[in-house]
Amino acid sequence: MDIIEMARRALETAVREGATQAEAFAVDSVTRSVYVDDDRIKIVEEKEDQGLAVRVLKGRKLAQASSACASVEDAEACARTAASLADRSPSSRTYDRFPSPAKAVLAAAPRDKRIEHLDVGELVELVKSTVGAATDRGVKVPRGVLRAASTTTTVMNTNDLEVTNLGTLVFAGYDAMAPGASPGEGVGNLNSPWLKDYDPVRMGGDIARQALQAREAKALEGSIKAPVMIAPGELGEMLSYSAAFALSAESVNKKRSPWAAKLGESVASAAIDIVDDPSDPRGALSAAYDDEGVPTTVKKVVENGVLRTFLYDSYNSSVAAMPPSGNGMRRGTHDALFMFQNSLACRPVNLVLKPGRRGPEEIIASMDEGVVVEKFAFPTVNPYTGAFALETRLAHVVRRGSIEGQIKHALIVGNMYEGLKNVVEIANDSRTVGDMILPSVAFNGFEAVGSK
Amino acid sequence: MEDELRKAVRIMQDSGAEFCDARYQESRTLSIMVSNHELRNMSNGRLAGIGLRARIGGSWGFAASASIDRKSIEEMARKAVRAAKAGDCPGTPIPEQPARTGSFRAKARIPPASVPTEEKLAMVKDLDEAQKISDKIANTNAIYAESLRTTVLTNSFGSSLRWEDGRIRLIANTVAADAGRMEAYRESIAGTRGMELLQKYDLAEVGVRTAKEAIVQLGAVKPPSGMVTCITDPEITGLLAHEVMGHASEGDEIVKRRSFLTDQVGKVVANEQITMVDDGTLEGGYGSITFDDEGTPSSRTVIIEDGVYRGYMHDLETGAEMGVPSTGNGRAQDFGRRMWVRMTNTFFEAGDWTLEEMVEDVKFGILTDKFINGMEDPVGGGFEAKAHRGFLIENGKVTKPLRAITLTGKALDILKTTDAVGKKVSHDAGSCGKGTEDYVPVSSGGPYCRSKIIAGGD
Numbered sequence: 001m002d003i004i005e006m007a008r009r010a011l012e013t014a015v016r017e018g019a020t021q022a023e024a025f026a027v028d029s030v031t032r033s034v035y036v037d038d039d040r041i042k043i044v045e046e047k048e049d050q051g052l053a054v055r056v057l058k059g060r061k062l063a064q065a066s067s068a069c070a071s072v073e074d075a076e077a078c079a080r081t082a083a084s085l086a087d088r089s090p091s092s093r094t095y096d097r098f099p100s101p102a103k104a105v106l107a108a109a110p111r112d113k114r115i116e117h118l119d120v121g122e123l124v125e126l127v128k129s130t131v132g133a134a135t136d137r138g139v140k141v142p143r144g145v146l147r148a149a150s151t152t153t154t155v156m157n158t159n160d161l162e163v164t165n166l167g168t169l170v171f172a173g174y175d176a177m178a179p180g181a182s183p184g185e186g187v188g189n190l191n192s193p194w195l196k197d198y199d200p201v202r203m204g205g206d207i208a209r210q211a212l213q214a215r216e217a218k219a220l221e222g223s224i225k226a227p228v229m230i231a232p233g234e235l236g237e238m239l240s241y242s243a244a245f246a247l248s249a250e251s252v253n254k255k256r257s258p259w260a261a262k263l264g265e266s267v268a269s270a271a272i273d274i275v276d277d278p279s280d281p282r283g284a285l286s287a288a289y290d291d292e293g294v295p296t297t298v299k300k301v302v303e304n305g306v307l308r309t310f311l312y313d314s315y316n317s318s319v320a321a322m323p324p325s326g327n328g329m330r331r332g333t334h335d336a337l338f339m340f341q342n343s344l345a346c347r348p349v350n351l352v353l354k355p356g357r358r359g360p361e362e363i364i365a366s367m368d369e370g371v372v373v374e375k376f377a378f379p380t381v382n383p384y385t386g387a388f389a390l391e392t393r394l395a396h397v398v399r400r401g402s403i404e405g406q407i408k409h410a411l412i413v414g415n416m417y418e419g420l421k422n423v424v425e426i427a428n429d430s431r432t433v434g435d436m437i438l439p440s441v442a443f444n445g446f447e448a449v450g451s452k
Numbered sequence: 453m454e455d456e457l458r459k460a461v462r463i464m465q466d467s468g469a470e471f472c473d474a475r476y477q478e479s480r481t482l483s484i485m486v487s488n489h490e491l492r493n494m495s496n497g498r499l500a501g502i503g504l505r506a507r508i509g510g511s512w513g514f515a516a517s518a519s520i521d522r523k524s525i526e527e528m529a530r531k532a533v534r535a536a537k538a539g540d541c542p543g544t545p546i547p548e549q550p551a552r553t554g555s556f557r558a559k560a561r562i563p564p565a566s567v568p569t570e571e572k573l574a575m576v577k578d579l580d581e582a583q584k585i586s587d588k589i590a591n592t593n594a595i596y597a598e599s600l601r602t603t604v605l606t607n608s609f610g611s612s613l614r615w616e617d618g619r620i621r622l623i624a625n626t627v628a629a630d631a632g633r634m635e636a637y638r639e640s641i642a643g644t645r646g647m648e649l650l651q652k653y654d655l656a657e658v659g660v661r662t663a664k665e666a667i668v669q670l671g672a673v674k675p676p677s678g679m680v681t682c683i684t685d686p687e688i689t690g691l692l693a694h695e696v697m698g699h700a701s702e703g704d705e706i707v708k709r710r711s712f713l714t715d716q717v718g719k720v721v722a723n724e725q726i727t728m729v730d731d732g733t734l735e736g737g738y739g740s741i742t743f744d745d746e747g748t749p750s751s752r753t754v755i756i757e758d759g760v761y762r763g764y765m766h767d768l769e770t771g772a773e774m775g776v777p778s779t780g781n782g783r784a785q786d787f788g789r790r791m792w793v794r795m796t797n798t799f800f801e802a803g804d805w806t807l808e809e810m811v812e813d814v815k816f817g818i819l820t821d822k823f824i825n826g827m828e829d830p831v832g833g834g835f836e837a838k839a840h841r842g843f844l845i846e847n848g849k850v851t852k853p854l855r856a857i858t859l860t861g862k863a864l865d866i867l868k869t870t871d872a873v874g875k876k877v878s879h880d881a882g883s884c885g886k887g888t889e890d891y892v893p894v895s896s897g898g899p900y901c902r903s904k905i906i907a908g909g910d
Contacts, residue, residue, distance in 0.1 A: 035790060037541060038708045044535035045514035047788050051499075064495040068518040074498075081496045088569045089494045090577075124538055142710040143887065173887060177710055177831055185831045189888075254487055255590040256627045258634060334889060337788050341497055343483075377836040378827035382856055384627060384634040387910040389858035391836040393829075409834055411858055411908040413677070449677050449908050 003028045003050045006075035007156055013076045014056050015158060017083030021057040023098045023157035024079075025291060026050075029149055029336040034123045036144040036174070039131050044120055051340035053330070056082040057098065060091035066340045094318040099294045101161040106279040106296055109167040109287035110193035115148045116168070118195070123148060126200045133204025134176050139186070139211045141204075144174035148195060149336035155293035165287040168193050171334045176207035184215025185393065187375055189233060191284050191333050192432050210374065214394045217406035220450030224397070226369040227424045228412060229360065229442035236433025237379040238388065239351070242416040243274070244435075245383040247301055248327075249316035250346040256384060258417055259307055267307045268420035273354035274302040276311060278326065282432050283350030284333040289326070296326035296349055305421075313346040333434045353438035356426035360440045363425050370398040371448045372440075373412060386417030395448070407448075414446030454614075456525050457606040460504055463529035465608055469506035469513075469536065471546045471768075473607035473746065474529075476502050476520065477787040482564070484573055484596045486580040493595075494573070503787035506532040507769075510543020516788040546772045551610035552749075556742050558618030560646025564598040567647050572596055575622075575655060582659025583626045588667050590634065591627035594659070605747045615742045619644055619893060621881060624659050628666035635669035635855075637662050637840070638822070642881030642895075643736040669841055672853040675909040676844070681817030682859065682905040683810050683845070686878040690896030691826040691837040693728050694798045694884070696863035698896070699828035701730075701755050701763075702781070702793040703770030712833035712864075716761040722867035724759040725803045728898075732780055732796035738881035739796040739894035746782040750796060753779045759867075767793045783892045792886050800898030803873025810872045810902045812848040818907060819843045819850060820857060823880070835863045835905075857909045866903045874899030 001009075007024035014022035028050045035043040052075055053066040063085035067078035123146055131141045149169045156162040170193065176186035186207035190198055230238070246267075251257035259267055268274075278286045278296035290296055292314050300308050312320065313328030327349060330342040364372060377391040392410050396403045424442040431437070457474035464472035478500040485493035501518040502525060513535030515528040564572075579594035600618045605611065621642035628635055639662045643649050684692065697713070705711035713721075722728075732741050732750025741750045746768050754762045766774065767782030770793055783794035811819065822840035829836070842854040879897035 037704070040541040041511060041539040042541050043512040043514055043790055044538045045516070045790070046531055046535060047514075047516040048519070049501075049516075049788065050518055062491070062494070064493075065497070066495070067498040068500050070500070070518045070520050074500075078498070081498075085494050085496055085569065088573060090491050090573075093490060120535065121538060140708075140710075142705075142708045173889075175887070183831050185829075254627075255629070256634065256636075338499060338786070341499060343493060343495065377829065377834070378825060378838075380825060380838065382824075384636055385855075387856060389838070389856070389908040389910055391827075391834065391858065391860045393832075393834075408832075409860060411677075411860060411906075413858075413908050413910050415910050 001072050003069060004154055006069050006072050007052055007154060009072050010052055010054050010075040010079040011156065011158055013079035014054060014083050017080055018058055019056040019083055020059055021098050021158050023055040025053040025330060025340060026154040027151065027340045029151040031147060031149040031336050032118060032120045032123055033145055033147040034127045036127055036131055036141050039135055039141050041124055041127065044124065046120060047337060049337055051338065052078050053340045054079045054082045056086045057096060058086045060096045061086045061089040062092055062095060063089050095315050098157045098159060099161060099292050099314050099324060100159045102295050104288035104295045106288050109165045110281045111166045112168040112194050114195050116150045118148055126198065129200035130174065130204040133201045134208040137208035139208040140177045140179060142175055142177050147171045151336045153291065153331065155291060161293045163289040163293045165289055167287065169284060169336050170195050170198055172198055172203060174203065174207050176211040178211035178215040180215055182215060184211045186210030186214060193284060210394055213406045214408060217394060217408040220407040220410035220448060222450050224371055224448040226371065227367060227442045227444055228446040229363060229370060229372045229440050231374050231440050232429065232431045232433050232438050234373060234376050234379045235441055236436045236438055238381050238416055239436060240434060241381040241383050242386050244348050244351060247311050248346045249310045249312045249320055252310050253316050253319045258384065262307050265307060266305045268302055268305040269423035270305045271423050271426055272302055272305050272420060275300050275352045276348050276350065277352045278349040280350055280352055280437060282437055284432060285331055285435050286350050290328045290349065291330040291344065292328035294324045294326045294328060299325060311346060311348060313344060316346050348435050351436045355428040355430045355439045357428060360427045360429055363427055363442055364398050364403065365401045367398045367401060372396040372398060381416045386415040388416060389413045411449045412446055413449055418445055419443040453604050454606060454612055456522055457604060460525050460529040461606050461608055463526055464504065464506045464533050467530055467533035468508060469533050471507040471608050472505060473605060474504050475787050476604040477601060479599060479601040481597065481599045484576045486576050487593045488591060489580060499786060501787050504528050504532045506536045508536040510541035511536050511539020544772045546768050549609045552747055553612050556615040558600060558616035559644065560618050562647040564620055564647055565600065579624050579655045579659045582656040583624060583663040585660055585663045586667060588628045588630045589626060589663050590629040593625040595623040597621045607747060611747050613743060613747050617741055619738065620649055622650055624662040626663045626666040628670055630670050633670055635666055637666035637669060640881065642738045644738060644740045645736045668853055672841060672855045675818060675842060675854040675857040675907055677908045678906065679904055680907050681814050681902065682907060683817065683819045683900055683902045685820050685900060686897050687823045687880045688820045688837055688839050689800055689898035689901045690880055691823050692835055692863060693800050693898055694795060694896035695826040695828045696833060696835045697728055697755060698730065698795045698798040700830040700833065701765055703764045703766040703774065704793045705830045706764050707770050707773045711830045713761065717763055719761050720759050721761045721864055722756055722759045723870045725873040726756055726759050726867055726870060727801040728756040729754050729801065730765055730795050730798045734797040737797035737879060737895050741796060744780045744782045745784045745791055748778040748780040748782065750780040765793055765795065767791060785890050785892055789890055792890060794892050795884060795894050797879060797895045799877060799879060799896060802875055802877050802899050805872040805874050807874060807900050810900060811845055811850060814845045815847055817845040818854060818857065819845055824856065833863050835866060836860050855909055857907050859905045859907055861906045866905055869904040870901050872902040874901065
């Protein structure tokens with residue numbers, strides 16, 4: 001029995017067990033991955049996965065159960081567990097209904113047919129190209145992974161809603177090492193729905209360059225108070241901890257979003273336009289429906305620096321008495337495995353930061369002094385305050401329009417919410433990073449503090 | 453199930469696997485979250501399926517599926533071997549080992565599953581409610597999680613094992629707000645025990661304390677920047693043990709010569725007061741395991757002894773590469789994900805200082821309190837840890853609260869400056885990824901330690 005039929009049987013079981021409403025999120029995925037260890041193909045894997053998450057409402061009592069499903073008995077047991085947990089749940093103040101059917105307004109999820117029919121040998125050859133491009137430059141690849149997955153996710157509920165998103169996912173992550181007395185490390189990541197976005201030679205060349213530059217990087221002496229430009233890979237993570245947190249209606253309803261009372265107010269420089277755009281084919285999670293079956297829409301969330309709206313899943317829309325905006329998400333951007341286990345979260349589908357006109361090189365050429373951060377150790381930001389102090393693993397010092405040299409182990413200290421109000425310039429080198437598409441951005445007000 | 457797994461092992465061997473294993477895992481979880489007095493999560497999870505590994509040369513083929521019928525398993529076995537043949541990694545054969553057999557239950561006096569869900573929900577609601585001590589409390593959160601994982605493993609050595617790993621965790625997290633400023637604080641209790649662990653605590657007191665500390669943080673000031681005398685609390689001490697010295701002592705990093713600790717065995721790497729271990733047998737430790745995911749019993753590995761570097765953690769493969777036995781550190785997030793050398797409970801052992809003695813010697817410095825996160829740097833040996841908060845130390849006294857602090861520097865430089873190691877060790881539970889994925893439950897910890905560290909924060 002396929003997973004769709006199991007989901008139907010789960011809904012029937014839930015109703016038999018007293019559910020006033022029931023919802024099933026059904027996943028069927030195939031993942032192929034190739035891992036590199038020390039320049040060689042270490043692990044080749046193929047994984048199949050199917051499972052369900054069942055939500056049950058009994059009046060306003062809500063509960064969920066999830067299960068890998070090898071048989072219809074697994075699906076029915078999952079529904080019975082959810083129904084039994086709902087009996088024990090206290091009633092929600094507001095939530096009593098799963099979404100109703102509604103027609104899609106955006107295009108279907110991007111789906112790469114090449115991935116659906118991929119032979120794992122093709123992935124092996126792509127990985128070998130990447131490793132070759134790095135080792136040709138005298139750099140080792142101690143570890144790396146290239147993963148391609150095709151997923152079918154179906155949401156159905158007892159309100160006659162039934163929608164299916166067919167998607168594909170590519171994830172690559174590599175570490176490179178330039179050997180020596182003080183080795184340098186390069187890190188490369190990519191996520192996309194399209195295998196064509198994975199350029200193996202460019203990936204290998206890029207991680208090799210980073211590793212070689214990191215090997216030569218010096219400790220910063222003293223400090224630099226000047227514009228700091230942050231590369232998309234690092235900035236995406238920082239904005240995920242800050243802006244995406246602040247935009248979620250979950251944070252707003254819990255009174256912990258620093259933007260909770262700022263609708264219609266300026267929260268960023270006028271140059272900042274952020275759109276949640278589930279129609280963008282570059283987006284790893286772009287789709288016509290969210291993971292509750294609500295049609296997704298294009299939403300201007302920050303327009304000319306002004307906060308326009310928050311993002312709502314069905315629960316938080318009931319709390320705020322607003323319509324859901326198609327932001328109830330379970331799917332992930334790095335891995336398709338066991339997505340039915342993920343809790344429903346109120347978060348962006350695909351946040352797009354509008355690019356500027358010039359490339360990073362032109363912006364650097366116009367800097368009198370500055371720092372360009374290419375890699376942080378772990379780019380997190382305090383979501384409540386926006387504060388951060390992040391160790392650089394590779395950054396470039398700019399003086400009089402040119403890169404003067406590389407630094408590592410310096411701290412970049414600042415506040416991301418304040419940084420968004422002090423944007424110097426936005427570059428045009430946009431790329432997909434998790435559930436965001438964004439370019440490099442230069443900020444005023446951050447400081448580089450040396451380790452000497 | 454054992455019969456199906458044994459058949460899979462036979463097929464992989466017959467198809468050319470030099471070593472292979474077959475694992476069935478079934479995990480069951482219960483999560484309850486109450487936030488601002490409203491239930492936000494009441495969920496049960498079940499993850500079950502089979503993972504098959506086949507090794508040829510130094511390459512692995514891996515196949516996984518939720519399907520557990522005989523035909524699917526047999527096809528997966530052939531697929532795993534085909535995949536192994538697609539690799540090109542040279543490797544040392546894993547030496548033959550005695551077969552291990554037996555069945556082992558989780559160590560819980562009061563198994564969480566034996567306690568009614570209503571009681572657990574009441575506990576979580578009480579913990580959430582206790583945090584609402586003032587109008588300055590903006591957001592209260594209480595989270596309960598329990599898990600029980602059963603693993604059935606057979607391998608080409610003839611081992612046939614079945615064991616359980618059970619965990620329990622309770623978290624209080626409060627957000628306080630006043631005059632446009634917001635700060636948070638958290639407390640957690642966790643371990644590989646049953647409900648008896650939580651029954652030791654006055655949970656209302658835990659909730660109140662969490663909320664009080666969140667309010668204290670509203671008055672915190674910017675931390676000092678630059679090299680300072682820093683007394684790291686057990687969580688930050690543990691982060692240094694785990695993120696830098698621990699990850700860099702994982703055998704795969706050594707075999708690849710990617711770790712800054714390669715070839716350091718026998719050398720002095722820290723002050724003589726420092727001893728550090730990874731101990732998967734620690735009673736009740738959140739990272740404790742009966743067996744690792746390859747079926748090797750967990751063990752206690754001394755990594756640094758009295759300042760001298762002693763050795764590495766291994767799985768079957770890295771042990772074979774280095775001619776030593778596995779230390780029981782081969783772990784995987786679940787049956788569908790790759791096996792790596794991973795830590796369990798990693799910590800510095802106790803010295804003989806009290807915290808008061810450490811503080812009174814400090815003219816100007818900081819005392820940290822709890823971690824936010826940290827990042828490994830096995831290549832460079834760099835330490836990056838974010839402390840949730842800290843306190844300023846001035847003229848031998850703890851004075852003002854400090855906002856979040858980032859600590860950085862070279863781990864070996866820091867450990868050589870450590871001049872005081874506290875008497876009492878405590879451990880904090882966490883989830884450790886390797887790179888950006890493959891998360892396994894671990895703990896890290898140690899005593900208060902006094903060192904020179906570069907600090908900064910906003």
